[in-house]
Amino acid sequence: MPVVEIVLPLLTGFLCLSLGLYALRFRHRPGGLAISAFLGMAAITAFANGAEGWAQELSAKFAFRQIATFVYWSYDLVVLWVIYSLLRLRENSPLRFMLLIFCPMVVASILTLTNQWHGWMWSAMSVFSGQVVVSFTPLGQALRWYVIAMLIILVVLGTFLSRNLAPRWRDKVLWVMAGMSMPVWLAAAKMAFPNSLVQVFPTSLAFLPGSVCFLVALWRQQLFSFSPVARDRVFNLLPDGIMIVDRRGRILDANTSLRALIQLPEDTGTLRIRSVLRNYPAWREAIYMGGGSQLDIRIGEDDYQVVVQPLGEMHDAATVSTVRNITETQNLLRRLEHQSQRDPLTGVLNRRAFSETFAQRKQTLPDGPVGMMVLDLDDFKQVNDTYGHQAGDDALVQVATYIEDHLRPDDLLCRMGGEEFMVALWGIEPEALRARAELVRTAVETQMAAFSESGVTVSIGISYADSNADLEALFRDADAQVYHSKSNGKNQVSGPVQALSV
Structure with a gap:
């Protein structure tokens, strides 16, 4: 047969x-x-x-x-x-x-x-x-x-x-x-x-x-690979980068977006992530851990979100990494965060951000001396009534700039609302605090002299704590000193030299 x-x-x-x-x-x-x-x-x-x-x-x-x-x-x-x-x-x-x-x-x-x-x-x-x-x-x-x-x-x-x-x-x-x-x-x-x-x-x-x-x-073919249509029409045309890595760290496949992003050659058969991702250790570690994680990385000048997921039970420890450009989203978040922390008119911290930052500083420097200034523009209502609210807004912006220019880099400045500002100063002695307040008052008086016929001046109240500073206590004492300055002729600094009992 x-x-x-x-x-x-x-x-x-x-x-x-x-x-x-x-x-x-x-x-x-x-x-x-x-x-x-x-x-x-x-x-x-x-x-x-x-x-x-x-x-x-x-x-x-x-x-x-x-x-x-x-x-x-x-x-x-x-x-x-x-x-x-x-x-x-x-x-x-x-x-x-x-x-x-x-x-x-x-x-x-x-x-x-x-x-x-x-x-x-x-x-x-x-x-x-x-x-x-x-x-x-x-x-x-x-x-x-x-x-x-x-x-x-x-x-x-x-x-x-x-x-x-x-x-x-x-x-x-x-x-x-x-x-x-x-x-x-x-x-x-x-x-x-x-x-x-x-x-x-x-x-x-x-x-x-x-x-x-x-x-x-x-x-x-579903046992092994993508269908040709899915690969050509979807896999390679996706704007997000996609990379498939086996359990040994070998790159099995990558789409066009990913290849262009990290400069991968067309043939990835011999490439391993330990060399390709040597500049991205967190991404590499997420792959070695088998996926199920998300992280943000920076490639060049852009921000990217990397999601590493296991391919499933048929693929053991093989993973797929999806890389998405989130630069615009991150920029938007930064703008929103900045706007949530800043006074929209003057650009300095708002009161909420000031309180949060003060609390953070207090945790890192619990025993350091802290000084406080509260500043209130004199006769500001007259500026608004005489020259209009736009002129009043311009005056607030200029005053905030002059105050900030005469503070130290680590000092905190915020606009509390209206024409009132507040400054927290760490690591400063009482005499230096009063001298700094006088410097700010003089700068505002000099620079704003030509703003109107009577100029723009500021009354300042100061307070001080040796350690374990309490924001509310410092503010209450400094705010009371502001009223003392105004009742004694305005355009002056008031406040005790001795520290608060806290």
Whole structure:
């Protein structure tokens, strides 16, 4: 039967080899490399069976049978590899299972190689319908049944574990399981019925329907990769940068936006994040942690938000990073924050921001001396009534500028409302506080002399605390001193030299 003995095995071999090379394209995807190895092993088995049917001499037939036999002993390990990589099993049981399988495989391989000297695996050979028929010893039969039993357990285990997957992944895994189980059932039938017609069919023929199952899984493509339309029309056209990294830190893919952003070459096959993201340690650490985090980074002059998420159970620790330019959003937030803290007219701190900053300073410098100035423009209502509110606003802006120009860099200035201002000064002694207040008063009087016929002046009240300063107490005392200045002729500084009792 040359068709069964030669043509079909060779056809199966070419089909498995083609599918194995195609699956090799997805070697970085979960299950891709393992499935490629499985199909390569199937191709070797099929070619060996075809060559066995083609050969005329018994020795040549047996040599090709030996090749198929050695592949046969490794079948369990490859099936376990496929299941492990597809389902990404994290527990230790698959590793123990691998040891359970591997030890008898080594024994069987050694006994097969040395059988001509001891005859422990088989005792006789013959040719039936172009194929070598081997009479196995009880030990050889036991090892063969062991292989079959392990294969059945593996396929059943893989099918059982796939029940926890999402439906869109589960049916693809089941197609792969079905493809791997075909040779198992044929081998079991040949061992269970040694004198039946099933012996005519080489075991590799079962890879033919099995290859069809693999072809369905690969053709659907959702098991491994994006569809071409999704990639070309969505993945590469998204304004956000996207990068996919496997559990070893290798960059599997990146879209056009991400490549342009961090200067990635087109071929990312050999790149790892430890070199590509060496300037972004927080991003790199988020990827190594397996995702589920969000962080802000700065690339060049722009702000970016990076969201790192795991790809899901089918991809083990692989992650996808989404990088979005948030420069405009950050600038808006900064403007809003600035506006929430600043007086809209003069640009100095408002009272809420002043109180918050004072509390922060108090925590960092709890024992330092603090001085307080409260400043109130003299006869400001007359300025508004005579020259209008626009002139009054201009006067407030100019006065705030002159006050700020004559303060120290760390002093806090705020507009409390109307024509009243407040200043907090850390690390200052009482004499220096009064001198600073006189400097501010003189500057306002001098600079604002030409603003109106009577000029613009300011009355100032000061207060002081050695340590543990209380804002309300300082303000009450300084505010009372302002009224003392106004009642004594205005345009002067009032306030005690001694510290408050707090």
